[in-house]
Amino acid sequence: MSEKQEQQPGPEKEPSKKPAKMRTPKVSIRATGGYQPPPEPKE
């Protein structure tokens, strides 16, 4: 029972609040990438 109470208010409450504020469609971007450091100089 206590598990149910913890699950319900969490993730569902926030999304239901946001649509109440008026939003117009806006372009967004999501990008991920990697960085490889340069090879260390050999002596």
Add this chain to the structure above:
Amino acid sequence: MAQDFKIDFDAASAGIQALADLFDSGGTLTIYDDDSVGIPTNADDSLGAQVALVAITTPTPSFGTASNGEVAKSGSWSASVTTSGEPTFFRLVVGAYCFQGTVGLTASPLDFDMNFENVTWLAGGTVTLDTFTLNLPRE
């Protein structure tokens, strides 16, 4: 009645595809260190003392086909770092068109428009974009 404008997925896909198609002939993705002078407020603002760390020439075409309001990059987006620094924003430019977004360290959930596991870049290193997705929500 409050304003509550929405578009459907087909319209969202058409809109985002039109933006992606600007890069049919490729473009240039430049990632900058704002070097404490700040990130430009708007994508058409002039640059000042910000430092370009890496410039990636994007493939032809640069994006695929939109679906559900999203369109992902196509091909390989990668280049060598030319100047050491910490990336804080990027610009994707073709002709007079410019997209600008923030760059930072990967977190969960992702905090920035472009996210990297390492943001201490040294000249000679290699930067590769794994994903680059434009989105126009239907809401």
